[in-house]
Amino acid sequence: MPRFILTFTLLVVLSAGGCSPSNEQDKLTVVVAASAQFAFRDIAEEFSKNNNVAVDIITGSSGKLTTQILYGAPYDILVSANMHYVEVLENSEKTHGEPFVYGCGVPIVWTMNAEFDLDSIASYFCLPDVERIAIADPKNAPYGEVAVKYLKSLGIYEKVKGKLVFGESISQVNEYVLNKTVDVGITAKSIVASPKLKGKGFYRELGEDFYIDQGMALINTKTTHDLKTKFKAFVQSEEGVNILESYGYKLSK
Amino acid sequence: MIDLSPIWLSLKLALLTSCLLLIIGLPIAYALSQWKSRLKVVVESFVSLPIILPPTVIGFYLLIMFSPENAFGKMLGDAGIQIPFTFTGILLASFIYSFPFMVQPIQKGIESVPDHYKNISYTLGKSKFETFMRIILPNIKRSVITGFVLTFAHTMGEFGVILMIGGNIPGETKVASLAIYSDIEALNYSAAHTYSIILLGISVVIIIALNMLNAKKRR
Structure with missing residues (x-):
């Protein structure tokens, strides 16, 4: 038993030395x-x-x-x-x-579905085929707040409320859209414009009224x-x- | 090559938490096992509370308790002790979060040692401390190791508490589970996979070791 504890304590000391970045250079x-x-x-x-x-x-x-x-x-x-x-x-x-x-910031509607008619977003959102719409948590995430505002401005918020899935931040919304866990999501243009995601899926800007x-x-x-x-x-x-x-x-x- | 520091940090946190809990958990488990009072049930319930409480609740209250915005946190801060967003903070959080995982198996172990073992030792003139060290401890070796390994494993997989009080700072509080979370958020799936596989490997080893230990016990 004492040997067991000793071994672990030694390991701790070793690992503690092994991973603390002790160089105090300038860091932001x-x-x-x-x-x-x-x-x-x-x-x-x-x-x-x-x-x-x-x-x-x-x-x-x-x-x-x-x-x-x-x-x-x-x-x-x-x-x-x-x-x-x-x-x-x-x-x-x-x-x-x-x-x-x-x-x-430019909010967008983003989907992986090629059939998505981006010219008539309001009616598309209401289709029975569209089961899940991801937006960021409106309480914590500005893009989520704008998403709710947008749905309200289209007059469809009450109708699609039951389809909404809330991501903790738009990161989660992006994951959901990218993995097709949801049919469509409202996220930021700065995400789909990143080199990693360029050309993935289809998007449409919400319009100038919704810039943040x-x-x-x-x-x-x-x-x-x-x-x-x-x-x-x-x-x-x-x-x-x-x-x-x-x-x-x-x-x- | 991915940054391995979150894995090291997790290992360091898990080892330190387990060692600290072992030192402090042993006497507490002993005291609980010897205590005969109606209040015992209440105290035992408090000990097991972290198993039921959502980790975010633990993290949230630790954050509030140690915030520099209130008197207690400010007092600590003036004394140079920083709890939120530091390694000390996540160590404290893990300590509380894993408390029952160490204390419960050890307490059960002590309670399973037949009373006459220690009674004989007492009649031979040995002190309580000596009896504990030389009679009880060797008899509950497996319970102690189980507690240690469970605490270690539980801390390795800790997430919610650390996210609340740690703040995901590289090299300080960004442990493996948080690194996985960040990499998924940043859509770096390959890095997330690598971390996950390493954690999976460690977990498998721990579980097998634990089961081997229990199998030996049964024989």
Whole structure:
């Protein structure tokens, strides 16, 4: 018995030494709304190449990430999918400087079904063949909120309510659509415009009325503000803007 | 090549949790087994609570309890102890979450040791501590190992609690189960598969080891 415990304790000590990244180089932790994850992985990669800084990207729904920041998570920058959450953080005095809009998000209807008549979305959604429609949780995810608004504007929300499946963030919506677990989903153009998914399925934009201002905020953390400001500047630079545009974001001139 | 640090982190977390629980769980299990009171049922129920409670509930309350926004969390923070979003935090969460998996088998084991074993030891003038170390412990060896292995396995598969209080930070709280979750979210199915297969392998080994142990016991 003592030998057994001793062996395990030794293993623990060894494994503890084996996996703690102890090099204290400059590092930025950027948390990104699910809709912006692919675009910001690219941006982070370019940024870290240019500045020789490691950038950790963590994704989730804007709401969950905001809650974690409110409870003290050591995240340096929040890339949200709307303005609401960055404003919540600003009001709780968690931000460094004012939050800003980095682009306009374009919500889309996305399906793998070639028969989908994208010109008459309202009637398509109501077909009995369409059994499941995925949207993100409207409570936590801006694209989910917009999806509900969209269905209401078409006047079919009550009719299709029973068909709705809620993803925790649009990441889950994407999985459902991609694996054909659902017939159709409402997600972000920045997802289908990513190199990984380009050309998969069919999509249609919901229209200008449903564009979402995308907010970003620098958070008060131990990391130097200098580094965060640099990241912000990079997102707004020509290079950053080009990446965002290639992912389908609309940028105001 | 995928980043193996989440696997290491899971192993480290599971081992530390199991060792800590072993040290603290042993005396608690012993005390529970010797305790004769009507309140015992109540205390035992509290011990098994983490089995029934949804992990998100545990995570949520830990998050609130240790948040720097309230007095207790702030006090800890001022003392330099960070709980939410740190390795210490997920270790604490795993400790609570796996508590019954260590205590219950050991308690059952101690209770199955015939009373006259320790009574003989007492009449021979041995202290309670010595009796525990030299009579009870060797007799419940298998229960202790079962508790240890169950705790280890349970912690390896932990997800909801860590997601709430850990925050998915690479190298700190991003354990294997969270890495799988993130990779599925990012549509990196191949990485998710790799992590899953490694975890599956570890689980199979653990289950086989546990069953072999039990088979030996029956013989």
